[in-house]
Amino acid sequence: MIYDEPLYRPPSEAYSLIIQVTIGCSHNKCTFCGMYKSKKFRIRSKSDIFRDMEEMAARYNKVRRIFLADGDALVLKTQDLKDILQKIRELFPYCERVGIYATPGDILRKSPEELKSLKEHSLGIVYLGIESGSDKILKDIDKGADSKDMIKAGRRITDSGIKLSVTLISGLGGKDDWQEHAKESARVINAINPDYLGLLTLLIEPGTRMYDMVKEGTFKLLSTEEVALETQMLIRNLELENCIFRSNHASNYFSLAGTLSHDKGKLLEQLDNVLNNIEDYSGEYFRRL
Template sequence: MELAYDYPLYRPPSEANSLIFQVTLGCSFNKCSFCNMYRTKEYSERKWEDIRTEIDMMAKFYPDTRRIFLADGDALNMSKDGLVQILQYLYQKFPNIERVSCYAMPKNLLQKNDEELKALRAAGLHMFYVGIESGNDTVLKKVTKGATGKSIVHACNKAKKHGYILSCMVILGLGGKKYTKEHIADTAKVLGEIAPDYVGALTLYLEDGVHEEFMSKYGESFDFIDDVEVLDELERLIKDFDPKTPVLFRANHASNVYSIGGTMPDDRKKILSLIEGLKQHPEMLKPKFLRRF
C-alpha cells in the first residue's frame, strides 16, 4: 500500500526504510541556486484532516513502523502547534516509533524559539537533516543559501542544546576553482564548531533546471573542479575537521567520485590513506555518467 504522494518526493538515503508523510509540499525558501528539488512546486502546508486520514490508513497496513520521515523539504516551517499535533497522533497510531525526523534549514531552526524546539523534542521529533553546503560566507552568498557560517553554527547548536540528532550535508566543489581553499577551510571550521552526529559530503552536480540560474547568481565565472581536485577538497576537509566528539562521516552519495566513510577523528588516517590511493589511481573513480545529485 502506498500513499498518493505529490511528486517529486525526496528523503535522505538513511530514511530509505522509513514511512514518509508529506506534511508540507515544496520549500518555503526555494532560492538555493544549486538545488532543483522543489522547483516544480509552490510551498504549502497540508490540511490536518488530510494528514490524519493518511496516518490512519498507513497505521492499518504498517502498525509496527519504527521510523517516520516528515516531508517535503520544509516540515519545520510549520507552526509548533501544528507539528506537535501531528507528532502526538503519530505516536498514538504507531506505538513502536523509534525515530521521527525531517529536513531543517538554518532559518527554520532560528525562527523557532527555545520553548518551541523544546516542545517539539518532547513531542517526539528526534532528528534534523541540515544542509550546511559551505561554511564560507562568500560561497553561501553566491549560491543564495540565505545563511552565513555564523548563523549556521548558531542554528545547529541551538538544536543540539535541546537534544536533537543532527545530520549535516556539505557540498564539495561548491566554491569552484577560485574559492576552493576558503570553501573547505571554513566548512571544516563550521563543522568543528557544531560537531554534528553525522556529516555527509556530496559533490556539486547541477541539473539542467538550475544550471543557468546557478551561473547567473554566482556573479562571476564559475569553473568546476575536476575529480582529482574533488579528492583534494575531501582530503583537506578530513585534515581540518576536528570535532570534539565522534562524528560519523560519509562521502557515499550518488554524486561522489568514490564511496568513502568512517568515524572522525578516529578514522582520519585511514580515510586520508584511501584518498591518497585514489589520487594515484584515478581510474578507480566512479564514471561521471553514474553520478547524480
C-alpha cells in the same frame, strides 16, 4: 495516500514511512537545487495529513521510522508539529524515530525551549543542509543564511537533544573558491560537532541558476582530482568528537565512511590512494542518481 511528487528523503530514511506535511521548500532559491522547482510551497491541512496517517496506520501497524517531508517541514508552527507528533504516537506505537528536513531559518525561528518540547514529543533527528561554511559561497548560492546562522542553528539543535545530521557539498566553491570552501566548512562543522556529517558532490541540474552559470562559463566545476584535494583539506581540518561521516552518496566519485576524528588517518590514507589512482575514479559513470 497519494504523494505530491517528486518526493525526496535523506538516504538514511530509505525504509521510513514518508508523510508529506508540506509541499515544496519554503526557501526554494538555492542556485544549485532543482528539487522543488516544480512545486509552489504550501503547508498541508492537518486534516489531510491525519487522513494520510490513519490510512497508513491501518496498513502498516509496526512502522519504526517516519520522515516528515517535503523540503523543510520544520517550517511548521511548533504547536502544529507537536499535534502531528502526538498523532504519530497514537497511531504508530512502534515508531522509534521521526525525522525532518529544516532550513537554518526554520531552526532559528524556534526558541531553544520549543525545540526541547519537540524532542519531548519524539522528534528524533533534524537534517540540515549547511552546504558550505564560507560566507562568500553561502551568499553566492543564495542559501539565505551565513556561517554564523549555520553555527547558531546547528548548536540549537544539538543543545535540544535532537540528533543533527548535516550535509556539505563538495565542489560548491568551484575552481576559484575550493580552498576557502574546504577550510571554512571545517570551521563551521567543528563549531557545531553534529552527530552525522554527509559530504555530497555537486551535480548540476538543468533548470537551475548554477546550470546556466556553468554553461556561461562563470562557474567552473572541479575535476575529480580537485574534489579529492578539497575533501582531503576538509578532513584534515576537521576536529570532531564521535561524528559519523559518510561520503558514499550516488553523487560522489569515491566512497568514504568513518567516525571523526577517530578515523581521520584512515580516511586521509584512502584519499591518498584515490589521488594516486585518480583515473580509476574519474568520469561521470561513477555518479548515478
